[in-house]
Amino acid sequence: MTAPVSFRAAARYWLQLGFTSFGGPAGQVATIYSELVERRRWLSDRRYLHALNYCMLLPGPEATQLATYIGWLMHGTWGGLVAGALFVLPGVAMLIGLSTIYVLWGQLPLLAAVFWALKPAVVAVVLQAAWRVGSRTLHTPALRLIALAAFLGLSLMKLPYPLIVAAAALSGALLGRWRPALIVKPGAGGHGAGRSKAQAVEATPAAEPASALAPALHDDHTPTPAHGRFSRRSLAVTLLVSGLALGLPLALLSRADGWDGVLATMARFFTTVALFSFGGAYAVLPFVAQGAVEQYGWLSASQMVDGLALGETTPGPLILVVAFVGFLGGWQGSLLGLEPGSWWAAAAAALTVVWFTFLPSFSFILAGAPLVEASRNDLRLGAPLTAITAAVVGVIATLALLFTGPVLWPQAGGGLDGGALAILVLSALALLRWRWRVLPLIGVAAAVGAARWLLTLGLGLVG
Numbered sequence: 001m002t003a004p005v006s007f008r009a010a011a012r013y014w015l016q017l018g019f020t021s022f023g024g025p026a027g028q029v030a031t032i033y034s035e036l037v038e039r040r041r042w043l044s045d046r047r048y049l050h051a052l053n054y055c056m057l058l059p060g061p062e063a064t065q066l067a068t069y070i071g072w073l074m075h076g077t078w079g080g081l082v083a084g085a086l087f088v089l090p091g092v093a094m095l096i097g098l099s100t101i102y103v104l105w106g107q108l109p110l111l112a113a114v115f116w117a118l119k120p121a122v123v124a125v126v127l128q129a130a131w132r133v134g135s136r137t138l139h140t141p142a143l144r145l146i147a148l149a150a151f152l153g154l155s156l157m158k159l160p161y162p163l164i165v166a167a168a169a170l171s172g173a174l175l176g177r178w179r180p181a182l183i184v185k186p187g188a189g190g191h192g193a194g195r196s197k198a199q200a201v202e203a204t205p206a207a208e209p210a211s212a213l214a215p216a217l218h219d220d221h222t223p224t225p226a227h228g229r230f231s232r233r234s235l236a237v238t239l240l241v242s243g244l245a246l247g248l249p250l251a252l253l254s255r256a257d258g259w260d261g262v263l264a265t266m267a268r269f270f271t272t273v274a275l276f277s278f279g280g281a282y283a284v285l286p287f288v289a290q291g292a293v294e295q296y297g298w299l300s301a302s303q304m305v306d307g308l309a310l311g312e313t314t315p316g317p318l319i320l321v322v323a324f325v326g327f328l329g330g331w332q333g334s335l336l337g338l339e340p341g342s343w344w345a346a347a348a349a350a351l352t353v354v355w356f357t358f359l360p361s362f363s364f365i366l367a368g369a370p371l372v373e374a375s376r377n378d379l380r381l382g383a384p385l386t387a388i389t390a391a392v393v394g395v396i397a398t399l400a401l402l403f404t405g406p407v408l409w410p411q412a413g414g415g416l417d418g419g420a421l422a423i424l425v426l427s428a429l430a431l432l433r434w435r436w437r438v439l440p441l442i443g444v445a446a447a448v449g450a451a452r453w454l455l456t457l458g459l460g461l462v463g
Contacts, residue, residue, distance in 0.1 A: 001062075004217065010074055011083075017035075017087055017093075018316065020315060023263065029062065033048060036048070042074065052074070055365075058361070058364045059275055059277045059444070060274055060319075060364075061358075061361065064088060064118070064317050066262065068080045068084035068361065069369055070083060077227070088316050088317065090316065092320060103346070109456075110453050113452050115449065117423055117446065117448045118446060119309065119403075119407045120407050121423060121445035123401065123407055123424055124428075124430075125312065125427070125441070126308075128401060128431040133396065134147065139184075141182075144385070146172075146392040147393040149391075149396050150391035150398075154394070161287030168388045169289065169384035169388055171387050172386055173384045176386070201217075228373045235367060235370070238363070245363075246271065249352075249355065249356075250267050255462040262298075263336070265296065265336055266329065266352050267300075269296070275358065278392070283396060288321075288322060290448070292329065299328040301406045304325070306324075309442065310324055311324065312442050314437070318392060319357065323350045326351075327346045327347070348378065408424070
């Protein structure tokens with residue numbers, strides 16, 4: 001059997017993962033699988049998929065939740081907290097640093113040229129996300145109709161995102177009860193779970209035969225550790241601490257800046273985001289944009305695209321782009337008695353957003369993991385979540401529509417930007433046809449923008 005792993009050794013791994021977890025949720029989940037299941041043998045393939053299936057049922061970033069779950073399984077509550085925190089914090093620090101550069105020097109000609117090329121590439125990434133999720137999900141006319149209704153409801157009718165999710169869940173529940181054939185792929189033995197698992201581990205290297213691998217520390221038949229056994233007292237303590245971790249900071253922010261102040265409003269809004277972030281970051285970003293851009297005016301749609309571009313270049317879950325949203329809202333707003341343009345206010349807003357976005361994920365894992373370990377059964381996404389996943393396709397398409405306007409027509413009333421359109425088309429081909437990964441695409445787009453700046457500079461000098 002694999003030798004026990006010390007708390008310090010596990011923490012070193014989670015910190016290393018936090019600095020190198022590029023590639024989005026599929027890449028992150030695949031990295032965890034390759035490292036912990038195949039190489040280090042901290043847990044078996046079956047235990048890994050058991051944990052992953054539970055994380056797939058939850059709102060929030062599944063890779064962060066998976067890291068938290070494994071950390072909890074290895075070393076209890078503190079192990080889960082440290083694993084999840086170290087997975088996220090490097091990306092938070094990098095994104096705050098990049099956000100600082102953006103607000104201070106983002107209008108410099110070189111950076112402006114780089115972002116000019118990054119924006120259409122990001123729109124192509126969003127379109128790719130809609131295509132990939134749709135190709136796996138929209139197997140029946142009913143599911144395609146749900147996706148179309150979600151797109152129209154969010155883009156034209158401006159319905160709230162939680163209402164879209166609730167309507168999709170209700171539709172799925174009714175269809176699953178009365179006409180399941182309308183939402184189940186022909187020939188499939190079940191719904192939802194197979195899709196989610198496949199989507200998450202599609203980049204996972206093929207596992208070696210079980211006989212070729214050494215016994216894992218947490219193997220198929222290894223008993224649940226003492227700290228992992230379900231206890232009503234432990235559940236009550238977890239729920240109490242989670243409630244205090246949510247309520248006390250909200251009370252302090254309300255006292256410092258007012259209930260309707262920027263920080264308290266961000267805390268309430270991003271808690272709602274966390275509770276409704278089914279389907280990954282691209283699914284919930286339209287909800288974030290609807291609130292942050294249209295309702296509260298913390299940043300513009302163009303700045304939102306810039307933030308997504310920065311989020312694609314940093315490690316950690318993509319939903320960390322909310323830190324950029326908070327930073328811009330704090331930088332451009334007036335809070336804590338500070339004037340707009342205060343770095344401290346911006347950093348406080350970014351950290352507030354991160355806290356309230358990720359806190360529910362930790363609570364879900366620490367409260368629910370003992371029950372999951374007790375069951376040791378495959379968890380299945382039900383018909384409501386199948387319908388929600390279909391609605392996610394329409395929601396992601398709404399995000400692409402929101403971003404396309406300011407990218408292709410950057411000046412109000414101006415003409416089409418042909419160069420941006422060319423980059424968008426080439427980026428879409430690179431992702432969908434030539435199978436490029438996101439990070440190389442972002443790098444090439446940034447290089448194109450820099451080359452454009454150099455060309456413009458050279459022509460200016462010649463002129």
